[in-house]
Amino acid sequence: MVKIDNITLPDFPLLLAPMEDVSDPPFRVVCKDNGADLMYTEFISSDGLIRDAIKCRKKLDFFEFERPIGIQIFGGDEDSLAMAAKIVDVTNPDLLDINFGCPVKKVAGRGAGAGVLKDLDLMVRLTAACVKATNLPVTVKTRLGWDDDTKNIEEVAERLQDVGIKALAIHGRTRCQMYKGEADWTLIGKVKNNPRIHIPIIGNGDINSPQKAVEYKNRYGVDGIMIGRAAIGHPWIFREIRHYVETGELMAGPTLEERIAVSKKHLHESVKWKGPVQGINEMRGCYASYLKGLPDIKQFRARLVTLKTEEEVVEVLDEIEKYYKGIELAAAPIELIDYHQNCPL
Incomplete structure (x- = not known):
């Protein structure tokens, strides 16, 4: 230790x-x-x-x-x-x-x-x-x-x-x-x-x-x-x-269900912490990463970034889970973004 x-x-x-x-x-x-x-x-x-x-x-x-x-x-x-x-x-x-x-x-x-x-x-x-x-x-x-x-x-x-x-x-x-x-x-x-x-x-x-x-x-x-x-x-x-x-063995990447569950939890905690308006708005940039690798996901992402209530976002996330159920997710390398580019400081 x-x-x-x-x-x-x-x-x-x-x-x-x-x-x-x-x-x-x-x-x-x-x-x-x-x-x-x-x-x-x-x-x-x-x-x-x-x-x-x-x-x-x-x-x-x-x-x-x-x-x-x-x-x-x-x-x-x-x-x-x-x-x-x-x-x-x-x-x-x-x-x-x-x-x-x-x-x-x-x-x-x-x-x-x-x-x-x-x-x-x-x-x-x-x-x-x-x-x-x-x-x-x-x-x-x-x-x-x-x-x-x-x-x-x-x-x-x-x-x-x-x-x-x-x-x-x-x-x-x-x-x-x-x-x-x-x-x-x-x-x-x-x-x-x-x-x-x-x-x-x-x-x-x-x-x-x-x-x-x-x-x-x-x-x-x-x-x-x-x-x-x-x-x-x-x-x-x-x-x-x-x-x-x-x-010494590689673990399988997150399943679709895990990605959706984390998206929902992050959203819920964000709304609880920051309030519905700020919480939902600040989550909009997170869905691309959480849902990365899903084919033709842009159609859903375009909807997610326009919704104004937690309930509406959850409904679309449920729809995504149902739509892609059974699809094998391709592993992708993790991108190291420069988050300071969007930093207000």
Whole structure:
């Protein structure tokens, strides 16, 4: 098993990455159902929490069945980040995570997220301030460095461990790469195999199949992996990886019935969480992924994105299940979309 302070996770845990406008409670529900071992909230601005911004405060909410769960915050000021950590402390999640990896310009450009990678001393001070401000285990998610000339993750790992973090998740790209090119896990492996490092090291970046997860587990020796974009529209990836890790055999993809059931559950949780208008509107972009591979599905998708009530959507989903019953679903590779393209930040 893997221990993050007092949190016990299974061997080679599978973590759901924090993704802005993706990792909300409705999405976390279907990922938890399908085997995510540890999940994180969407990242939350420390300044927003202090100002009592409604959207930021709402992101603090989670349900008991989601545990273990971490709340992720970001910011570039020590006092603000420490105060935000105290606010998070009151909500009693299982851990507090600091985002030093978000590459979006409006975050990194104002010295938060991956912007902190330009100033390692500041990163250490911010982390130490959080550790001192909360009773929760503090973890960090970051990248290899700001650009190809500043891949300083090995130094970062040692220094952050020294000020008290309990685990480190590393995305195998620099900030300047955004999500371009292929994630390089070589330095992640070096951090893990550094004899000075004793905290869990979680690898992140481009894991989109069970085979790749096990290959990287064996090649780089990481304690676990964090999955982000591959889970969008395919929450089954957690159970598929777990099955392959434990048996060495590939698991069959989700059945039509499972796809419809997850679509309905995600919809129901979205309406319950956000209200009927926002909940239904925000689900419209999810059906393409959940129903991918069904022949001539466009005719149904065109209807799904115009409906205004949960009951109407469920009726069409039932119709789809009946229409395609008995059709063998073709397996398709999981696409790693750049969800930041639609991110309001």
